[in-house]
Amino acid sequence: MLHRDTVDTTVLPPAERFGMWLDLVARTSAPMRIRSAHADDFAARADFLDLGPIQVIKYHYPSLDATRTPKLIRQSDPELYVLALTTDGVGTSSQDGRRSEIRAGEFTFYDGSRPHDVGHHATEPEQGQATSVIAMIPHAALPLPPERMATLFGGKMSGREGIGGLLAQFLLQISGHPEQYHAADAARLGAVGLDLVTTMLGRHLVAEDAVPTEVRRRALVTQVQAYVHRHVGDPALSPRVVADAHHISLRSLHRLFEAEETTVASYIRDLRLARCRRDLADPALRTQPVQVIAARWGFPDKAHFSRVFRAAYGTSPQAYRESTCDPARIVNHPASMVTSSPAD
Template sequence: MDGKLQRQVLDTAALPPRERFGMWLDMLAGSPTPLRVRTAHADDFAARAEFIELGRMRLIRYRYPSLDCVRTSKLIRRSDPDYYLLALTLTGTSQAVQEGRRARCRPGDLTFYDCSRPHEVSHHADAAGPAYARSVVALVPYDALPLPHRKLARLFAGRMSGSEGVGALVADFLTRITAHPDQYHAADAERLGAVGLDLVATLLGRNLVSEDAVPTEIRRRALREQVHGYVRQHLGDATLDPGRIADAHHISLRSLHRLFEDEETTVAAYIRDERLARCRRDLTDPALGDRSIQVIAARWGFRDKAHFSRVFRAAQGETPQAYRARHLESARIVNTTASAVNPARTY
């Protein structure tokens, strides 16, 4: 076991076409929130579901041609686990209906509903777009969100933007974790789940126009994650500094510095360390071996060559040139050894 975040995958392609939809129905029947399902593609339901457990939050990445689902009162009486569901539409058009409200979602939109109340959900691929409808959902227990259930009812089957503000951060979290679980360690699953829950709680609080309902510490952690995301998106801009970050998040410079006190670092140090991490990655990439060190440094916000060399040497104990040469030579030796063990065959 390599210690990476684990995922379970169900892919109907493993079965003959006419058995695929039955496999999907069996999966849904065994889930915490079973549904009654229809599709126009029952004769060949090519679909895939990937499950990732992050502490108390479960993430599922779906791909299918089309689905129309209903969770009835009868199914709820049979299985009522007290879950909320937050869904991000990636491709196609989706729709959620609950208690008289209806949300029609396009790619980048989020919707939220209560699995313990009757609802309808549909998701179809666009005729002129990709062949599959894709989505990511987060299944969250009631008591994992510090928000009153009666207040959240106002958001059921509502559409929320996943392209701006906290919504964009939530969408980025859902897509990054489910698209690249191998980039994260299994030991971090609980912490990643806690971050996800903080972001979801903050998103819902803002859409309730009652952010004060979200505990201060949760809002603080969510804001810190939002700042982290902003920094990562703007590392290549040499003008990125604490003042610009504070302005972008409508907080004072003093408040920004307080956010980083728990991390035992400063805003400037965080920016520098993130830039150095990207530079180290590029310097050790054989595919970028013909790219100059100065170009790599500039790509991540180090515009002055001498300054970059000083900062890099202080952090790594060697010059960028020596660091690159050492790692590329190691990669060359490994590749040469692998070629010797597994020589190419000609037929």
């Protein structure tokens, strides 16, 4: 699984928890001054994932406010951008004279090298917790014009639809289920996340041409793949349907996949077959007819399904199911939301 470092203040008595959190913040590369009405019992947790070019952190904490002052910046300036997704509670972000209120499902973006104020308050201040997922991005890793980024600082962006929705889903999936990925996947996952961040920020700059062409291509591929995952059970799903859903021509869609070592049709077929194979090996589905499983994943024609399954795996669906009767041989890992391969 991906390597995760965790800080959990509840391992200490209530009176010592806020001090532990302050020590954690003081040791970070971009320390801040923290204030909280819950200093007498600060039950908080932070999970850190290093993904090559970016770091992802999942936070749970009581309501707090934080300030990064010029003095703290002079003491330590790692030159990082911060993109924060509020997942519960209400956040505030203020930088360069711009202030925004951030609701659950929204992003805010700011520069750790400039003074700023952020706050995050639980919707039930006395007993609830505020939660967020943030991405720490080195200035040098973000391929956008630095001189134009200031227009985004302290603002908010939606994480509910389009590229923002896909990025939010990506961050939640990675931070919530690191056990579904290999440690060797970290850098690749970080590159996917960086592409999505770049594309979302580029669109909010109202200058998508500022986003490098290859970054735009990879982000669109990720968006297309996520769409296929969501609709793979629809027998009508086809390259034409996918192209129309993304407002591009069929020819453009095929060009998009030229660097992926597969075609769109093959990607859809292989994902459907992988889902069928997974369900055929699932002992909980042992009583379901093969045809029912095939139809659930977009193969309404039993004969066609048998042919393509045999071509892919060298055996018939029924024979494969029978070969997995031994529980020790069953592999049934959940599929990743961002790749076509099962993640474990």
